[in-house]
Amino acid sequence: MSAESLVVEVVRSGFVESTHRARMLAVGADGSPVRVHGAVDALVSPRSSMKPLQALGMVRAGLALEGELLALSCASHAGEPFHVEGARKILSGAGLDEDALRCPEDLPEDVVSRDEVLRSGGERARIYMNCSGKHAAMLATCVLNDWPLETYLDPAHPLQRAIRHTVEELTGERVAATGVDGCGAPLFFVSMVGVTRAFRSLVQAEPGTPERRVADAFRAHPEWTSGTDRPEARLMRAIPGLMVKAGAEAFDAFASADGRAGTVKIEDGGQRARVPVTVAALRALGLEAAGLDALATGVLLGGGRPVGEIRLR
Secondary structure, three states: OOOOOEEEEEEEOOEEEEEEEEEEEEEOOOOOEEEEEOOOOOEEOOHHHHHHHHHHHHHHOOOOOOHHHHHHHOOOOOOOHHHHHHHHHHHHHOOOOHHHOOOOOEOOOOHHHHHHHHHOOOOOEHHHOOOHHHHHHHHHHHHHHOOOOOOOOOOOOHHHHHHHHHHHHHHOOOOOEEEEOOOOOEEEEEEHHHHHHHHHHHHHOOOOOHHHHHHHHHHHOHHHHOOOOOHHHHHHHHOOOOEEEEEOOOEEEEEOOOOOEEEEEEOOOOHHHHHHHHHHHHHHOOOOOOOOHHHHOEEEEEOOEEEEEEEEO
């Protein structure tokens, strides 16, 4: 499955300053392609867009989190105080503390939260890292199953084997390669077609199943899966029933309650082009809402005032 990539233009003062190329797959409620750009059947690294599938693997293995904390287990969070306290709550519920985490040390990505940590004399810590909710949930799952804690990020660990099995089942693909994500967890290479199929499976599962528990928690608490004012949270608040998860290197995956779904990958990893292309994919499927215009184009500043935009050609 292949078609010409989309072109995203970065326009400053009327001059096209830079361009990004994007792959896009948007499928209708019946799963058939509605709009395709680029080699969407080629291998790709979805990065954190796979977190709902990782969380599903944990729920299937007995993780009993619900609501905000289950949403946090799927998160690339901003390190706001409620994110940090949520991750600590997951750990304490398993009888653990922050020392058990194996993700890198970091500062909160949210500017206000980061400044507050620094003003109070704080420093980089694993609990602030954007994947700490997922890591806390991984450790809690290991405690439940009496699996080793120190090696929970090893691809051969029982937890990671269970997650890989879940990824392969929902994507309908064999994992072609395993790498290392930025947080240290195993990273599974599949196709955009497979990720789109997996997200449709989550939202279309029967109520009460592990798949729907993950999807429902994710959609009910969008600020817990990213941040209070992140674009993904704004999209989910604007379009009821929508599930959106971003990944590093400019990947997005989404699905609506009726099965309309898609994936987006900016080929050079340029995050500034990601949201405009995702909005275009949503609109191609008829998923429209007030407020999308503000996300459909990025604003470029010069001297503190708007002087250009990021737009699809």
